[in-house]
Amino acid sequence: MKKVPLSLLSALLAFPAAALADEGAVDYVCTKPEGYVKLSFPAGAGTYYLGNPMEAKAIWRGKVSSVAATQLTLDNPVLAENELTDAPYYYLRFITGNQRGRHCLILDVEGAVVEVDTEDGQNVSVPLNEVDWAVAQDDIVEIARADTVTSLILRPDDPTAFLRKGTSSMNSDVVSFWNGVSWYSYYYHSTENQWKSGVSGTPAITELLLPDRAWGITRRAISSAVDVVFTGTVPEQRTLTRHEGSVGVVSSFNRFPVNQTMSNFAYGEEGEWVRHDTTAGFADRVVLHNGVSWETFWKKKTSDIWVKLGDTVTDRSAEVVEVGRGMRLIKRAVASGKQFFLSQEMPYSNPRL
Numbered sequence: 001m002k003k004v005p006l007s008l009l010s011a012l013l014a015f016p017a018a019a020l021a022d023e024g025a026v027d028y029v030c031t032k033p034e035g036y037v038k039l040s041f042p043a044g045a046g047t048y049y050l051g052n053p054m055e056a057k058a059i060w061r062g063k064v065s066s067v068a069a070t071q072l073t074l075d076n077p078v079l080a081e082n083e084l085t086d087a088p089y090y091y092l093r094f095i096t097g098n099q100r101g102r103h104c105l106i107l108d109v110e111g112a113v114v115e116v117d118t119e120d121g122q123n124v125s126v127p128l129n130e131v132d133w134a135v136a137q138d139d140i141v142e143i144a145r146a147d148t149v150t151s152l153i154l155r156p157d158d159p160t161a162f163l164r165k166g167t168s169s170m171n172s173d174v175v176s177f178w179n180g181v182s183w184y185s186y187y188y189h190s191t192e193n194q195w196k197s198g199v200s201g202t203p204a205i206t207e208l209l210l211p212d213r214a215w216g217i218t219r220r221a222i223s224s225a226v227d228v229v230f231t232g233t234v235p236e237q238r239t240l241t242r243h244e245g246s247v248g249v250v251s252s253f254n255r256f257p258v259n260q261t262m263s264n265f266a267y268g269e270e271g272e273w274v275r276h277d278t279t280a281g282f283a284d285r286v287v288l289h290n291g292v293s294w295e296t297f298w299k300k301k302t303s304d305i306w307v308k309l310g311d312t313v314t315d316r317s318a319e320v321v322e323v324g325r326g327m328r329l330i331k332r333a334v335a336s337g338k339q340f341f342l343s344q345e346m347p348y349s350n351p352r353l
Contacts, residue, residue, distance in 0.1 A: 033234035037257055037323060041217075043225040049289050049326025051214040051253030052152060054232030058093070058142035067135045069127035070107075070118050074141070077112045084109065089146035089208055092116050094237075097139030099128070101240035101343065103211045105146065114143075120242040121210045126340055133270075133338040147209040149175065149186055149195050152230070164223045165190040169198035173223055176216040177209075178251035178328075183216065212241040214253040214326035230324075240270070240341040243331045250329040254321045260347050262286065262306045262319040265327075266299050267342035274333050275301040280309050287328035288321070294328065 037054055063075040072092070084090050084106070091103040092114055104116035118125045128135045145151075165188040166172030172187035176198075185198035186207065194203050209215070239255045254260055265286050266273045276283035276298065283298035296309040297316055305315040321327070329342065 036229050036231045039228045041226050045221040047218045049216050050324045052230045053255050053257040053324050054230050056144040057233050058144045060143040064139045067128050071115045074112045087145035091146045093142040095140040098133045101238040130337050149207040174218045214251045238345045252329050253326045260321050263317040270338045270341040270343045275299045277301050285330040
């Protein structure tokens with residue numbers, strides 16, 4: 001059984017402390033790769049940007065038999081549609097093949113045929129049979145439940161375990177999501193006992209959380225210190241993060257349950273990462289929050305080092321991006337097909353080996 005040691009997070013102003021564990025060892029990813037990530041939020045006011053690096057446990061696993069633009073025929077009948085009732089949404093997750101790391105929302109299941117949404121939360125479809133990037137026979141896929149505001153941000157047994165509830169977004173802790181243009185927010189209503197939109201007040205029980213998107217949490221001055229635990233399985237394939245291309249902004253995060261350095265975020269393979277020597281505006285950028293403001297990083301073309309806006313000399317390649325830490329990804333290049341996806345390989349050996 002191979003073990004990969006994981007670093008514990010130290011406390012930062014910009015980001016809460018975190019740790020990873022599984023049933024057998026406190027600080028290792030082990031076979032079977034199930035575990036948890038714990039984020040510790042200090043008392044008082046603050047805004048944090050984060051995501052859940054653990055994946056939902058698969059409820060079905062099999063192989064592809066044939067593929068069409070938005071449909072897959074699998075090698076044996078999957079769960080009947082009326083059995084997929086424990087959650088509002090489910091994802092088809094690709095484990096091997098050209099599209100490994102992709103999550104497609106399941107729209108319909110008929111025996112061994114699964115129909116999925118191929119827009120990945122954006123406005124342009126990238127089909128499963130995309131030229132030069134198609135899903136193939138015998139590719140391994142999984143079905144897993146998709147997270148919503150209710151299932152991930154809030155423990156059903158204790159509505160106050162994570163965020164302070166209130167009667168409006170002005171006296172509650174607020175969860176915010178980036179829609180590509182602006183942030184939209186939700187709060188937990190203390191008397192109605194449900195999530196509501198911070199603007200319209202409409203319920204948000206089934207608001208889908210995309211697996212490659214970060215969210216923001218704004219806590220009030222009277223909020224108490226709290227530990228938050230996310231459980232699931234350790235990712236055992238690369239991640240694919242969808243972007244719009246042509247100066248699109250994606251709110252993402254460190255999607256693996258280990259600390260990484262900035263040098264790991266020069267995404268490749270699918271969507272090419274644009275570099276530039278002196279001007280951030282002509283480069284693809286990783287933007288991190290320091291607790292007060294956003295700091296912009298990009299990779300220089302000739303010296304092959306990461307630099308920060310305001311200092312184009314100091315090498316920032318070793319800058320630490322903690323477990324689950326949120327970031328903005330600004331992609332300049334016009335994209336189509338597979339280039340809509342930013343690919344990042346696992347920063348550890350396959351935990352199942």
